[in-house]
Amino acid sequence: MVQYSSPILDLSFAALSDATRRGIIDQLGRGAASITGLAERFQMTLTGMKKHVAILERAGLVVTHKAGRVRTCTLGERGLAAEAEWIEAHRMLFEARFGALDDIINELQREVRDGSAG
Amino acid sequence: MVQYSSPILDLSFAALSDATRRGIIDQLGRGAASITGLAERFQMTLTGMKKHVAILERAGLVVTHKAGRVRTCTLGERGLAAEAEWIEAHRMLFEARFGALDDIINELQREVRDGSAG
DNA sequence: GGAATACTGAACCATATGGTTCAGTATTAG
DNA sequence: CTAATACTGAACCATATGGTTCAGTATTCC
Numbered sequence: 385m386v387q388y389s390s391p392i393l394d395l396s397f398a399a400l401s402d403a404t405r406r407g408i409i410d411q412l413g414r415g416a417a418s419i420t421g422l423a424e425r426f427q428m429t430l431t432g433m434k435k436h437v438a439i440l441e442r443a444g445l446v447v448t449h450k451a452g453r454v455r456t457c458t459l460g461e462r463g464l465a466a467e468a469e470w471i472e473a474h475r476m477l478f479e480a481r482f483g484a485l486d487d488i489i490n491e492l493q494r495e496v497r498d499g500s501a502g
Numbered sequence: 503m504v505q506y507s508s509p510i511l512d513l514s515f516a517a518l519s520d521a522t523r524r525g526i527i528d529q530l531g532r533g534a535a536s537i538t539g540l541a542e543r544f545q546m547t548l549t550g551m552k553k554h555v556a557i558l559e560r561a562g563l564v565v566t567h568k569a570g571r572v573r574t575c576t577l578g579e580r581g582l583a584a585e586a587e588w589i590e591a592h593r594m595l596f597e598a599r600f601g602a603l604d605d606i607i608n609e610l611q612r613e614v615r616d617g618s619a620g
Numbered sequence: 621g622g623a624a625t626a627c628t629g630a631a632c633c634a635t636a637t638g639g640t641t642c643a644g645t646a647t648t649a650g
Numbered sequence: 651c652t653a654a655t656a657c658t659g660a661a662c663c664a665t666a667t668g669g670t671t672c673a674g675t676a677t678t679c680c
Contacts, residue, residue: 387535390521390524391551393518393519393521393522393524394519394521395518397515397516397518398515398516398519400588401512401513401516402511402513402516402517403508403511403512406511406588409592409595410592410595412599413595413598413599435610457597459595459596459598459599460596463593463596464589464592464593464596465593467589468586468589468590468593469587470524471574471582471585471586472586474527474528474531474582475581475582475583475586476579477527477528477531477577478531478578478581478582480531480582485603491512491598
């Protein structure tokens with residue numbers, strides 16, 4: 385079996401797969417915000433927004449701090465380094481695939497070896 | 503309301519949020535593979551593997567071609583450009599936050615020290 | 621033709637999202 | 651103390667994942 389487990393990437397790519405959450409990151413890049421502020425900006429109930437923030441927080445992309453009644457959300461310190469690293473490494477894979485097309489064709493012919501033409 | 507919709511990023515970040523699917527991309531970077539080949543390598547039923555491949559395909563990350571009985575999977579030509587672009591743009595946001603942190607802290611300390619707004 | 625191979629689809633199950641409402645709790649303002 | 655504000659948690663609903671099994675269909679091999 386092959387193990388490619390990476391809880392951080394699992395959680396953070398999942399967190400980034402929603403447009404609202406990408407918008408929240410965008411917004412927090414312009415300054416800290418409360419749950420209420422984010423909920424208003426994204427036209428959503430407080431409860432709904434809190435769930436999004438919880439998902440971002442679990443992924444380490446957002447940090448929150450409650451002072452009095454107000455929970456303030458900011459971008460996490462972790463940043464997007466792990467995600468960028470994976471993406472960049474695999475961009476090269478994608479590009480290498482088109483560079484190394486001959487090898488791939490050979491591999492294909494060896495594996496399939498059915499001479500299927502059309 | 504704010505619109506941050508981007509079906510491509512939705513689908514591809516979601517596709518990348520699973521370790522098995524990241525492994526499949528890894529594997530396809532080393533050469534094309536059949537559903538059966540991938541299913542064996544990742545210890546999974548054909549049906550299960552086909553679902554993963556379908557999710558990668560829907561995101562444009564993988565392309566498949568059926569010749570005879572065999573469906574061959576390869577990396578999609580689209581690559582990871584859109585994902586890389588989003589990540590890089592927002593890495594800067596994250597870093598800008600912490601670059602500006604000194605300023606923010608100074609500002610806060612100044613306000614506290616001066617006892618702003620009695 | 622008949623059997624093995626490779627995939628496919630439907631159905632099922634458990635869990636997670638993405639959202640809601642409703643009923644609280646804690647904090648701040650008067 | 652009272653009231654408003656800001657959040658929180660439980661419960662609910664629909665849909666998507668992540669996996670399975672079981673029953674096909676299409677191809678290839680003998």
